[in-house]
Amino acid sequence: MSSAAEQQPATRRQVLAGTGAAVATVAFAGVFTELFAGTAAAHGHAGYGPLVPDPGGLLDLPKGFRYRVLSREGDPLRSGEGPVPSNCDGMAAFAGRRGHVRLVRNHENRVTANIAVPTVEGLTYDPMGKGGCTALELDGDNRVLGERVAIAGTAVNCAGGRTPWDTWLTCEETEDKAGTNGYTKDHGYIFEVDGADPRRTGAVPLTAMGRFQHEAIAIDPHNGVVYETEDAFEKPFGLFYRFLPKKPLGGTGSLRAGGRLEAMRVPGVPDLSAVQETGTSFEGIEWVPVPDPQAAETPIRFQDFGPKGITHGQKLEGCYWGGSCVYFVSSFAHSSQGSAADHFGQVWRYEPQRRRLTLVIVFGPGTDIQLPGESPDNICLASDGGLMVCEDGGGAQHVFGLTRRGEVYAMARGRQNIGTPEEPEWGEFAGVTFAPDHRTMFMNCYTPGTTFAVTGPWR
Template sequence: MPLSRRSLLTSGAATGAGLVVAGALQPAAALAAPATPAHGGSRTRLFPPLTHTEGDLLALPRGFSATPVAVSGSTEVHDGTGKVVGATPERPDGTLVVAGPRGYRLVQNHEASPGSAAPVPFVEGTVYDRGALGGGCTVIETTRQGARVSEWVGLSGTISNCAGGPTPWGSWLTCEETEAKAGTGGLEKDHGYVFEVFAGAPTDQVPRPIAAWGRAPHEAVVVEPSRQRVYLTEDASKPTGLLYRWTAPAGYKLRAGIADHLGPDDGTLEALAVVGPDGGILPDLAYVTAGQIGRPFATRWVRVPDRHARDTSLRKQFADGAVTHSKKLEGAWGDRRGMYFVASFAFAAGDLPADATPHDGQLWYYEYATSTLTLVAYYPYNPLLHSETLDPETGLGRSLDLAFDGPDGCHVSPYGSLVLSEDGNTANHLLSWSRETGAQAIARNLVVQERTAAGVPVYSEMTGPCFSPDGRVLFGNVQEPGHVFAINGPWRTYLG
């Protein structure tokens, strides 16, 4: 029989309810982590070069194809009963894919704010703040080939839903990248929270914040398999962001419907402090460069004084040198042993300390058992990629699909390898990454967002890479003007 959120609260299965969105979903306990620790996918092979023909929206390896799933402002969104309430919202971002009755269901963020041209529509049962018509989540149903079936609202009345993360039971945790407070710009409630969203009907949703995890410009979240700890990245400036850890009260384990049963002051919220070679705290992750790839750093965790940021932002509550900051702490995704997260870049004045080294991206791995942090990939600062007059299609030449910058989204695939999405300065890709092969381009955005005064094309970032749980289809987005794609091909040949 169809499973509602209420069934999930006791059974641990994913949700599916409502007239149009009916149908039982497969159990989702295995969705949060691959079967083995994600340390690169030992059978990963090299992909063919990217190719495309005129009119294509993505460049892909030979043997792969992309199917449009949703287009912002164009494809229809309904209320869960079949009534159309608007169009696909703008700026698709972080995404979770779970099994569905017809194939798959995507729970997808929209990094939109009040005043957006294509906001997430208000639908009863999904609204957090009626003063914040902008961001939120939609749920997209597809076939097993990734063909669109329908789309409905999962969460509305939130702001700048960037990334997030899966739970062990198959729901999606969506993060607001904002610190906006009630009373500003017409807002009725405070923002900067994490919300849980289910792949079911609007009546299955819990549009309430998980206040215990803190109020900050959160980017992504990872739940430990133990269900007793949660890690959150923060994308912020002046000062730059922190990595946070929430620890549950003794004997408590997270379960579906987090906001229903977790009090605002439950557990402990802490910020990361990385211990340097001299025993002192590294003030910024930018001090770690390519020469330290593979070296584990010890860490400490420092308690956050006021998790609700009543008067002072979380990252501003610490004395200088007490915790470790980083510019652009973005996507994160966990496996059984630990979590990967990215620092997208740090190269401009104010991005990093004056004596630290600029970079175009870092990929980190935090191991739960040892509490160590290891740099596993590094993108050195490349001035060529920062030229405002460089046409990516012609100026990069042979480097077009070899020179990468700005890793942003992060996803551990069912094969154990990673998929990263770029928010770079020139070409933007989806990348396959493993410890054996490093980074490989598996898709490149060909949709021109705009052109500079010199006529140079500007390409939007790619966002939200996520495989279907069976590894058959990779879903990904071009954020502007807002395209969602299903990418089919022989993934198992190269990753499995």
């Protein structure tokens, strides 16, 4: 995720740098209700009011909301395995016993990371990998009861997604091979993590799901098909994949049985950024077998998919399942970087039963430039049936709420200045997720790595 922040210029984020940011009705192109198929009914509210400056200098929230810092990089893990690692990223919350909550948290650590995920016997894939996941156990009042390593020795663990059997699939956003950057094993895989008992899942790459710059996944709960996004930084850009498992919905460990990896082809559309009008649909979407899922010699997006080619998209990131469809996000596209056209974010919907792909939302530049709404990244369903979105750009860093009526409101703003007083800079937010009872929103600040629990008058 940090790569997007490095590339994306500071634009509309900066207008919300003041603490009074509240509600703005964004003239999104498209019907915003498309994003909420199968969710709870919205209550029609437009935010929770202006953000109140935090006297603690960490996190601005609306009046009536409060936060608790659960974990900060550099502090000791409760397990005694070492310090809390850097670069907190994708995350999910699971129901535990006796009303407890389990958080599984990614650490997007490259070889240059400040604090690596500590290596633990039986949970380490490659001793030279600095990424991985940690797992926190919380009681009903969000007090931390435990914090430990869940997987180590992986690399650039960006996002991922939960499974129907309550495990976490953590995704490596790299395709470095053994011998590169000191790694002793190939990277670019998905790993399954059981936050309740990490040793059940160990550190085994799900190789059949492909080796590429993974970002996020979503699983069709009806048939177990796994959809995967690829966040490639350079042209040719990433692909949108589906994985057809041999043992669909088989529970923990079943994805190790393998399956078939395919990439999406939109007939006549080599680059998704070329599509600019919301509501545009494409019928007869094709799924093409990936020639070499292990990318032994050639990265998948460079491989030969036949005379018809394959469909690419810049910055394919967030991915989630809603109703009977899978949604995925292109955070932005810049023609100066090789895309066919420019945009500040797209949300696509794929309907498997109809083999139909539709562009449902375009963020900017046709929207009011004085309003938020660019570079959507991590997305989660909110307690009221709307969305919470972590933007991934420059300037001030927010978590935004988005209502079903197309209204955007600032839900949180980071106050930890990692720049200078003259040139302030803030770490992006990531991993936004809600507790199973919907009464707590959890989220991470990427830098400095901080995990928050936010409570208040959620609707």
